[in-house]
Amino acid sequence: MENSPPTIDQRVPHDECPMTSDECPMTSNIPHPPKPMTNSENNGARLRSSAWFDSPELYGWTRKAALLGQGFERDSFEGKPVIGIANSWSELTHCNQHLRQLADAVKRGVWQAGGVPLEFPVISLGEFNIRPTAMFLRNLMSMDVEESILANPLDGVVLLAGCDKTTAAMLMGLASADLPAVLVTGGPQLNAHWRGESLGSCTDCRRYQNELRAGRITHDDWLDLQTAIIRSPGHCMTMGTASTLAILAEMLGVALPGNGTIPAADSARARLAEFAGRVIVDAVAADRRPSRLMTPAAFDNAIRVLHAIAGSTNAIVHLSAVAGRLGVDLPLRRFDELSQTTPTLLNLKPAGSHLMEDFHYAGGTGALCRELADLLNLGCENVAGATLERIVSAARCVNHEVIKPRATPIRVDGGLAVLHGTLAPSGAVIKPSAATPGLLTHKGRAVVFEDHDELLARIDSPDLDVSADDILVMKNAGPLGGPGMPEWGLLPIPAKLLRQGVRDMVRISDARISGTAFGTVVVHVAPESAAGGPLGLVRTGDWIELDVPRRQLNLLVAPDELSQRRSTHANRLRRPERGYARLYHDHILQADRGCDFDFLPRVNPQ
Numbered sequence: 001m002e003n004s005p006p007t008i009d010q011r012v013p014h015d016e017c018p019m020t021s022d023e024c025p026m027t028s029n030i031p032h033p034p035k036p037m038t039n040s041e042n043n044g045a046r047l048r049s050s051a052w053f054d055s056p057e058l059y060g061w062t063r064k065a066a067l068l069g070q071g072f073e074r075d076s077f078e079g080k081p082v083i084g085i086a087n088s089w090s091e092l093t094h095c096n097q098h099l100r101q102l103a104d105a106v107k108r109g110v111w112q113a114g115g116v117p118l119e120f121p122v123i124s125l126g127e128f129n130i131r132p133t134a135m136f137l138r139n140l141m142s143m144d145v146e147e148s149i150l151a152n153p154l155d156g157v158v159l160l161a162g163c164d165k166t167t168a169a170m171l172m173g174l175a176s177a178d179l180p181a182v183l184v185t186g187g188p189q190l191n192a193h194w195r196g197e198s199l200g201s202c203t204d205c206r207r208y209q210n211e212l213r214a215g216r217i218t219h220d221d222w223l224d225l226q227t228a229i230i231r232s233p234g235h236c237m238t239m240g241t242a243s244t245l246a247i248l249a250e251m252l253g254v255a256l257p258g259n260g261t262i263p264a265a266d267s268a269r270a271r272l273a274e275f276a277g278r279v280i281v282d283a284v285a286a287d288r289r290p291s292r293l294m295t296p297a298a299f300d301n302a303i304r305v306l307h308a309i310a311g312s313t314n315a316i317v318h319l320s321a322v323a324g325r326l327g328v329d330l331p332l333r334r335f336d337e338l339s340q341t342t343p344t345l346l347n348l349k350p351a352g353s354h355l356m357e358d359f360h361y362a363g364g365t366g367a368l369c370r371e372l373a374d375l376l377n378l379g380c381e382n383v384a385g386a387t388l389e390r391i392v393s394a395a396r397c398v399n400h401e402v403i404k405p406r407a408t409p410i411r412v413d414g415g416l417a418v419l420h421g422t423l424a425p426s427g428a429v430i431k432p433s434a435a436t437p438g439l440l441t442h443k444g445r446a447v448v449f450e451d452h453d454e455l456l457a458r459i460d461s462p463d464l465d466v467s468a469d470d471i472l473v474m475k476n477a478g479p480l481g482g483p484g485m486p487e488w489g490l491l492p493i494p495a496k497l498l499r500q501g502v503r504d505m506v507r508i509s510d511a512r513i514s515g516t517a518f519g520t521v522v523v524h525v526a527p528e529s530a531a532g533g534p535l536g537l538v539r540t541g542d543w544i545e546l547d548v549p550r551r552q553l554n555l556l557v558a559p560d561e562l563s564q565r566r567s568t569h570a571n572r573l574r575r576p577e578r579g580y581a582r583l584y585h586d587h588i589l590q591a592d593r594g595c596d597f598d599f600l601p602r603v604n605p606q
Contacts, residue, residue: 045287047081053078064078083117085159086120088141093125095236096163098264105273110277115277126163135484135486136584137580144173150177157177172325180288181289182255183259184273185235187261189231189234200349200350203349204349233265234263236515238348238356239515241315241514244306246260248315251301252301252302253294253380257366262360282385283384298380304372305365306319307338308371309345310351310410311515314513316418323594343409344411345368345410347403347410361399368403416431420553423538424525429591430521434518435504436520441548444543447464447472447473447540455492460495462496464494465540472507473538474511477528479591483588485511490514504520506520506544506546510528537569543556544556
C-alpha cells in the first residue's frame, strides 16, 4: 500500500483537519472562506473599485453602463468586490492551453463568495516558440500584469499561469502591484510512457536526443517518441522551472496548498481554481497583500524548499527578481548559505527518477515540508490566512521512494550551489544533484565557442580538438549577449565523444539551462562576457578549475595575461536601434540581480 495513491483521509486525517468534513477541499488544508461578502461587510473599508464606479464624473456612470451593456444585472456588481482574472491562455503556449477552463472555475468561486469576476488577457510566454527565449520578454509581461492590475477597477486578482516565464512574470507583476492576489498555475502534464518506460518532458527528450546523435536509436524511433512525450495539457512534469515556481509560490504564500503538484488533467485542479475564487474575495476583506505574505522569512522558506526538491537553477534568477520588486534584499549568497544546511529529499527527474504526478500522490509539497519542518519558518501565512504550521501538521507522506525521509536524504545538502572565483566574480550556479559526482571537482582544458552559432557549427565536427576531460565554454549567451539569457547552457556533448560512450562533461556559459536539463553544467556566469566579464577573455587551451565543494570556479590564467587580453578585446555587442529591444539593452541587470530592469526593483541587492 505504500506506493498507492493516498485517500483523502490519508492526506488529511479527520482528527487533525482544521475544517469540518463538508468544508475541507480535497486539495488543501486551509481555512474555509466566510459567507458571501457585501461591500458593507468589507471590514468597513471602501473597496478600491469604488473609486472607479462611484465617481461623480461622467465616467463613473459610463463604467456601470458598460457592465450593464455586457449583460450584468445591476445587483450582480454594485457594491461588491471586483476580482480580476489575469489569464495567460494562448494557443502559442501549449502549457497554458487549458487556462480558459480554469478561468471558468475561478469565476464560479468568486460568484459564490459574493465577488464580481472579470477576466482579462495578458501577454503569454511559451518557451517552445518564442525566439531566442521567452526570458527576453519576462520583464515586459511582468509590467503588463502590473499595469493591467493597477489601471483597472480591481480589488483583488487571480492570476492564471503555466509555462515557467508566465509564472515568473506574474509573481513579479503581482508583487509590484501589491493588491490581494492568488496565483493558480495550470499544473503538470500526466506522466509520459513509451516502450515500457515512464518519461518526463523534456528531460528524456534531451536524453534520447543524445542517443539519436550517438546512433543508438533510429530516426523513426525519434519520431515515435515525439508522439508520446506530451500526453495531456499542462507544463513539464519533471522538476523543471514551471514545476519549481508553482511549488515555490505556495511557500511564498500567494498560491494555495496543492497548486504545485496537482496534475493539469486532474479534476482537483479545477476545484483548486474554484476555491481560489472564494479565497481571493476573503483576502480582499482581510487585506492580505503580497507584501504582507512574501516576507524575508517566506523567501527563506522558498529557498529551503528549492534546495530540497533539487529545483530549477532558473528559480534563483526569478526569486531574486520577485524579491527586488518587494524591496526584500535577497543576495545570491543567501541561496548558498541555506543550501549548506538543507537536505535534498525529492527523488524527481532530472535529479532523480520519478515525476510530478508521483510527487503529488506521495503527499505533495506539504509532506515534503513536514520533513523540513524544523528548518522552516512555520509562522508564515498564506493568502487564505493559514500558517505553514497548520498546513504541515495535516500533511503525510505515503511514498518514501519519492519523498525521502530526513534521516536518509538523497544529499545532505541542497540541490543547487552558488560558485564564485576568478571566472565568476559575481557568481555562477550549478545543480550538483543532477551532475556527475566525479566531475564536481575537476580541472580541464577549455574548448571555447564564441557564441551559440559557432557552437552549433563546430560541435559535431570530426576535426574538433576535444576530449572527455576538457571543459566546453560558450560565451555571449547572457542577458545582454543572448539577448535574454537563452536556455543554451546545456552545451551538447560532441558527437564523436557520444559515440565513445561519453554522456557528461563539464560545461560553462553565461546562459541558462532548462530546469528539465541535467549534467555537470555551470550557468549564469556573472558578469557575462558581453558585459565585460572574465568569461569573455577565455581562450581555447586555458585551464579552468571547478571545485563545487569549495564553491570555486577559477580561470587559471595569470592576471597580467588577462590584463593584456582585456586591452585588445573587442566586444561585439551592438545597441539595438529601437523598441523593446532598446529598452531591454539599456536597462537589463545581470543574473546575480535577477535580470530585472534597473528601474523596477525597490532594492539594490548587495
